[in-house]
Amino acid sequence: MTIFALSDPHLSFNKAVNLYNVDPSKDIDKPMDIFGWDKHYDQIRDHWLDVVKEEDTVLIPGDISWAMKIEKAIHDFKWINQLPGRKIMSPGNHCYYAHSKKKIRDALPPNMEWIDADYTIVEGRIIAGTRGWNLPGDRFYKEEDDRKIYERQIGRLRIALQEATKKHPGSEKWVMLHYPPITKRATESGFMDVMKEFGVTLCVYGHLHGKAIYDAIQGNVDGVELKLVACDAIGFRPLHLE
Template sequence: MAIYALSDLHLSFNKPVTLYDVNPDQDIEKPMDVFGWTRHYERIRDGWLRLVGPEDTVLIPGDISWAMKLDVARYDFDWINQLPGYKVMSPGNHCYYAHSKKKVREMLPEGMRWVDADYTLVEGRVVAATRGWTLPGERFFNEEEDRKIYERQVGRLRLALEAAAKEQPGREKIVMLHFPPLTVSAKESGFMEVMKEFGVTLCVYGHMHGKAREEAIQGRVDGIDLRLVACDAIDFCPVKLFD
């Protein structure tokens, strides 16, 4: 009953498809070929099937579907649902369909869980999540436009961990963010401070692709193991977190 992670699937199926029956010219709304991700869904599928069993869990911290509307995102979630394991998902900056946590949860197939500013339990561990945001000190952080969103997201992570600490005392805590909690340009953040306060041991995140991965900070920082799990950073294959 292992726990894996893989983010930034960036799927865009425009009708129901099966794992082995996809026509890229007709079934995919937004191919990722321009980014060098040619038929990347096949690489996700093959790596997932090779590693993940039906009793395992995969954490997916954001940018799951390009869909603008929930009824279209359903096709991507249904494709993921055909893969083995229990899936725990949280929003990214491209999850435009996820305006209502309640509606996303109502739409998801059985065996899939949406977590946003709250938490769930996986193999006896707390998994808390929120989207995160661009960090103060980063190149594209705009004080006027980004500060309020950043602070709101820090607050949402605090709400999730406060609830977990009250309702599940003593359990190990994992955090799923889409945006990184630290970068080379932003070596401190409210996300890190909140995670340290509540004794989080592991944070998985995505969002950083291509050259941007040079800004990623990974490894143990202040007692927290930071791991970038964006698809292209881990060869489109789920990475094992726990046995």
């Protein structure tokens, strides 16, 4: 079994569609070609089918769907579910439908999981996840708007890792975040502190697009391997993790 990751698919199907013959003029609410993502769903499909097998797992840390409500997001989830593999998803900043974990989980097709301030197990490995947030010192951070959310998200990651460690002592720990845990402007964060405290070995994240991709911090940072897996950063091809 192989584990892959790919985040930020930014799908917006307005009805049930199959993997092929999508009509962007009728089937899509928010085309991404304005950002240079020409039929990116076809690119994701082709690359996914090329590398992912049914016994594999794909981590999808956020911005799965542009939908405002779960009733619309389900079209995007069902499209993804036609692709092979187990899919583990967590929320991003554009996942406006993600108000209730229970409601999302009840709506998900088989072989798809939603984690948020909790975790799942993949081949004996802990996969914990939460959304993350803008970091103090970063370009878009505003103290009066972001401090409470930032600290709440750190707490949610801690809760997930505490519970996972309690129930699965000794298991390797990976983390899914949507926002990066550090940036060039914010070289420290509570997210990194928590991951180091619990011995997390790998963190996948998304959120960064376009020119921001080139400023992403990746590689081993204090024992935590950081990987940007936003789909445009990895050529719309699920990234092989292990």
